[in-house]
Each structure stands twice: as C-alpha cells, then as structure tokens.
Amino acid sequence: MIDVLVAGGGPAGLATAIHAALAGMEAVVVEPRPTPVDKACGEGLMPSGAAALRSLGVPVEGRPLRGIRYLDGRRRVDAAFRDGRGLGVRRTTLHAALARRAAELGVEVVPGKVEGVRQGGDGVEAAGLRARWLVAADGLHSPLRALLGLELPDRRPRRYGLRRHYRVPPWTDFVEVHWAAEGEAYVTPVGDDLVGVAVLSSRRRGYREHLADFPDLLARLEGPAATPVRGAGPLRQRVRARVAGRVLLVGDAAGYTDALTGEGVSLALLSAQALVGCLRAGAPQAYEGAWLRLSRRHRLLTGALLETRRHRASARLIVPAAQRLPALFGAAVHALA
DSSP states (O other): OEEEEEEOOSHHHHHHHHHHHHTTOOEEEEESSOSOOOOOOOOEEOHHHHHHHHHTTOOOOOEEEOEEEEEOSSOEEEEEOSSSOEEEOOHHHHHHHHHHHHHHTTOEEEESOOOOOEEOSSOEEETTEEEEEEEEOOOTTOHHHHHTTOEEOOOSOOOEEEEEEEOSOOSOSEEEEEEETTEEEEEEEEETTEEEEEEEESSOOOHHHHHTTOHHHHHHOOSOBSSOOEEEOOOOBEESOSEETTEEEOGGGGOBOOSTTOOHHHHHHHHHHHHHHHHHTTOTTHHHHHHHHHHHHHHHHHHHHHHHHTSHHHHTTHHHHHHHOHHHHHHHHHHHO
C-alpha cells in the first residue's frame, strides 16, 4: 500500500510528495498534464517560501526580491524584507525544479486524474491505487474538494487575475503593487530581461483594458509581450475543513483569500511540510489547526486589504496611509513575509 497518494502534480502536490519521500514515506503523484504547467501566478516567493524551497533541496534560478513597493501614480512607499530575500521565479521554472527533485527522490508520477474516492478504515482508493492517505492538491477549483462537500458559499464580489510577461529588464528588485480605482497591477521581476505583470480586479474585462489604468507602468512595458495572457478566478475559495477522513487538502485546494499579497506559493510549500509532519506524527487531524496557524496572518491582512478595496473612498487611502505610516506598512510586510 502506498503511504501518500497525491492528486495533482503542481508545486503544492510535488512539495508534499518531496516532504513525504524525505520522511521515508512512499509517495505517488497522479497528474494528467506533462510538466511543467504554466498558470496565472504572481510568481513572487516570500522569504519564507524561498527558505522552504532550500529546505527541500530544490535549487531554482530567479531574481532576488528585496521587498514590497506600493504605488498609486502619485505616491510610492517601500518596505524591505527583514529576514532574507524573496525570489521572483517563472512558474514553469519552479514547477520543473520541483519535478526534478521529486524524481531524484524516487517519487513516481502517474498520468491520470483522480475523479472518485473510496475511503476505508485503513486506507483510501483512488485512480486505481490504494494508499493510507490521499492529498488533494488539485488547484483553486479543486474537484476533490467539491466531491467531498468541503466548499462553502461566498457572497462577496468575485475577483479575478490575469497575467502575462514582458521582455524588459527589471527596473527594481522590489515586487511592485500598483493601485488604481478598478484593481491592482502586481509586477514581479522573474529574469534578467523578464517581468511578470498580473492584474487583479472584480471587473471582468480584457487585459489591455485593465493595464490602461496604470499609465506609468504601461510606459515601462515597451515592445511586444513575451507570453500570452493567462487567467484565474474567482480567486476567493472558502473551505469547510482541510481534513475529511483520510483525505487532506493542500495548496489552493485548501482555501484561498486573494493573490494581492502574494503568499500563495509560499503558503503551499509551508503547509505541505506541516501536512506531512502531521502524518508522520500519526495525528492527521492536527493538520487543520496547523494550516489555520500558518495562514492566519495572510487571511487577516489580505482580508483587511480587500475589505478596504471594496469601498472607493477608503481604497484611495491605502497608499497614502502606507506612506504616512511606514513603520506600520513595514510591520505588515514583515508579518506576511
């Protein structure tokens, strides 16, 4: 019997399998698509996420990130990371590096898709395989989460993300968050001549229309785009629980607030480690509390920003307030990082 069967071979699923292999457990990943898979992603790792990659033994080439910068066309405020550098890295580069590390450790990746689950007292059956535990790492709109009845309704305005890359040298080693009336543009240096630009908004319209709200940023993006537009959403996903019998949820499948503060991949890497630690300790139910603790600051701070964003009058005050209260802004960035 397999120790850990992972549904989904993205960063969260591969990180879970790697942690399991490092802990002496047999891990098998079920994934329908060839590696690497490109997805809409801000592509910025917080210092905690960069450290989590190193702990996995995963070397990744990217751009060191010094901190977070907020801009609104008139004002600018920076907050440097206090505990090391973050990392700007293409989603495909990260995915390929994790896949190589998993292969080095003997993790088997089986082509296929987990579409049904049968649980028993000592194991679970899925995709024609039997395992002690099944980890659902099947993404933002997780079919397994829906199958298990773990989704919760959300009546707040839906937010969506669109991302593409531009072949220009990065002009900063900060992640830039540009604020406008209809949304935000999230700029991440990911190579010596490449930046990723994600736009986040509750308004449904084309990428070029969104980008027109940021004339200062648009002026820097000379030349043709380097990649096509990729989208994701609705971003917010409320989840009843992260553990259902012998099935545990990780990554975006475990719940998602928003891409605005950029901790998605970092949280996925850290929660994968926590999940495997709970299994090793024979305490799978403890994973729920571990996930809540790991994600608490992200959920609170990101939720507060989104609530402020909902009201135009208060949204206009976000960058001025950060500029007038730099210590508070720096403390918030430190808490997230």
